[in-house]
Amino acid sequence: MSTTQPREQFLLISAHGANAMELTSVINKAAQESRCAIISSRLGRHGEFSALTAQASGSWDALARLEGLLPTLAKRHELSVNVTRSASATSRPQALPYVVYVSAAYRPDIVSELCQFFTDHHLELESLTCDTYLAPHTGTTMLNANITVTLPAGTQISWLRDQFLDFADAMNLDALIEPWRPQNP
Incomplete structure (x- = not known):
């Protein structure tokens, strides 16, 4: 055979x-x-x-x-x-791509805390880009993170957005979560 x-x-x-x-x-x-x-x-x-x-x-x-x-x-x-x-990408159940933008004074725990939030809410990480830089005027080390996650199709989006914004407030992060959109429509 x-x-x-x-x-x-x-x-x-x-x-x-x-x-x-x-x-x-x-x-x-x-x-x-x-x-x-x-x-x-x-x-x-x-x-x-x-x-x-x-x-x-x-x-x-x-x-x-x-x-x-x-x-x-x-x-x-x-x-x-x-x-x-x-192997080629396996087919996955329907999911909605969302982009998370984070800007904050740098702390070593921010990225791991974000990943834990996504894990706790059953979101899959698709891409992650983080950069640090010195803020003009103050010299404070800042973190910018762009993260693409996928939400399971049945996710209550308004509830998740509220949960994420509460999390970001508790972590003192300037953050936004919004639907992913193509760069060149």
Whole structure:
């Protein structure tokens, strides 16, 4: 009895390097040379390094070529690379995407407290971006967070919004939760 594997498979690539352009170029060229496609990627600068997360798709042999090529390229370009085989996104029950914006004086517990609130209310985390900066005039370290969560379809939105705003007030956060909207309608 033979088992057939799905034709399209996925590889999750996490890479770090000092030069953002070189990092991005090396990973994308390696995927192209291996006959894989980069179907999603995120790049961010963190101090003197950049971090790239990319998902490549292709046949099992194309992904195997890419997996074999990456360690050599990482050594040559002084990158740190980690790969994980991944499946396609599983279908999930209907959910509503919402965006949470938070601005506050920085405290180390804010992000973990936000995540705990989302967990307690059965919301799934889709994306999280946090940055700190020094406020002009005062020099206070500030935190800006943009978080995308999904609400189960049956969620009473007005109740959840009230719960979130009460939580934000108790944490002394300037926060907003609103429906996710496409950036380019």
